[in-house]
Amino acid sequence: MELVAVEGLSSRLNVINSFTDMSDPEDLESLVRQLRPRLRNVIGTTIGKGGEGKTTVTANLAYVLAQAEKERADRGESAKPILYIELDSNGNGRLNFGVRGLPFDDNGLSFLDALTDDKELQVVSGVRPHLDMVMSGSHNADIPTAVTKLSGKHGLSAYLLLAILLAQISHRYRWILLDFSPGDKMIQRLGLASCTHLLAPMKGSDNAVIEGLGTLAGLVRQIRRLNSEVAISSLVFLGYQRRNGKPTSQLTNLREKIGMLLDRANISRDVLVEAYIRDGETTANLARNYGMPAGEFARAAAGVLVDPETGEYVEAPRDENGRLVDPQRAFDIADDYTNVAKQVIQRIRLRNEVLQGADIA
Template sequence: MERVSLDGLSSRLGVIKSFSDMSDPEEISSLVSELRPRLRNVIGTTIGKGGEGKTTVTANLAYVLAQAEKARADQGKPAKPILYIELDSNGNGRLNFGVRGMPFDDDGLSFLDALTDDKDFQVIEGVRPYLDMVMSGRHNADIPTAVTKLHDKHGVSAYLLLAILLAQISHRYRWILLDFSPGDKMIQRLGLAACTHLLAPMKGSDNAVIEGLGTLAGLVRQVRRLNSEVAITSLVFLGYQRRNDEPTSQLTNLREKIGLLLDQGGIDRGVLIDAYIRDGETTANLARNHGMPAGEFAQAAAGLLTDPESGELSERPRDENGRLADPQRAFDIASDYTNVAREVVQRIRHRNQEIQGADAA
């Protein structure tokens, strides 16, 4: 792993400083139209309420997609890395990959500077094979204040800062995954203005889950001026029991309830993908505590993970009581993430074809 600065990037502030609150809306639309074709590989994960597992989902999907790129490279096929960016100030994604507190962990300072002050955009290359990430942390909490000041001078163009940045690097990556919380509207606007496809993780079956989805749909409508292409692509369910390899009534009933709401809103039920993440909070927490995505943790639990430096087999992970992690349980959850990633990518590719068809028309 190493920190690198991506070169050749032009000024983000230089773009938005030509705008103000009095700018012609057509000028904003022209900028948005220029950005959108370069951002169709940007996937955002968020939902209108907290505690839905968005960081766990995003980090694990990033790992699965990176493994797929590694497999392509091993077969001699063209491959590109995946980029994972967490906009939240807690920076919990660092725990999923075991990089919190490492020498290059600056708690998001370089990202803040790149986004709001035109400093070098730095990524950590090789967090895993074909997986890069941007460091996040407490400095991300300063992003809303900085963007608010820019908004006061340059209007809604300030919300396009992240989109302008990612449009310049998107060609380097197969997919860019954004993880952003429901807690701050400024952060959500930055994320929603940048991504094309939205994943909404859903956990539990109470009305708050439904309300969170409604909140997200409302936010998407509000950002249309800055991003006419963003839409919810997939609802990702996690933490649901499975019996005889089938979901229980808890999930099937929730799917139907949400399906009816989608019908009322004129939204394709296809966003309700078949794959889901089974209940496995203990295993998921243990994987995070060991700084491993689910797929890697499963390999470690089975005694199959090799240390990249020594070439020797890594020690099998244990829980806080010293018991070895259950490899079958770990492999089951890892398989769920693989299946979810496969369906999500299929839907995204289909949707990108539709968008490109609309462009041609």
């Protein structure tokens, strides 16, 4: 694990310097068209309400995708790393990977400077095999103020700063995962202007879940001038019980309710991911406390996780009462994330084929 400065990046501020509120709309459209093909491996995770598990879902999907790349490399096939970026100021993704408070954790200062002041982008390489990460934290809270100031001078183009940055590094990564909050509109705009595929995690069955989805759909419509390709590609459900290998009526009823809303909006029900994350909040919290994604935590619980630095087996995790974690329960949840990741990426690849076909046409 090391901190790496990404070299060879062009000035993001120079790109937007020629824009103002009075700029020709066609100039902005031209910039957007140039950016879009380079951002089709960018997946954004967000939803219109908090507490839906977006950071846990995003971090675990990043880990699953990185493991797939490691397996490709082990087979001698071409492999690229995965990049995880959290735009939120709480920086909780650092907990999922156990990197919070380590020497390179600057609470998002370098990311703020790279995004809004053209400083070099710093990436933590090798957080896990084939998984890189941009540090986030309290300094991310300064991003909205800095971008708002730039937008006062350069108009809508300021909201493309993250997209311009990612377009320059996207070729280095198989997938870039953006985790951004529903709480701040500026952060939402930066994230929505950058990603091509949206993943919306859904937890619970109250009306707030439906309202959150409606809020997200509205934000997508509002960002069209800055991103003509962004769309909700996957709705992922987590925290639902399973009996005899099947979901309970709580989930099936919610799926149908959302399905009818999708029908009315002329959106395919294919965005409803069949695989889901079963109820396992206790296990998820323990995994985060131990700084491990679900798959890694399961192997630790089974006593087969090896510390790459010492070469020794990692001590099996215990709950708050000192009891050993149930390995089967941990593996069940890890398998759920793997199945969800496969179905999400399948949808994204199919959608990318359509977008690339439109380029040729």
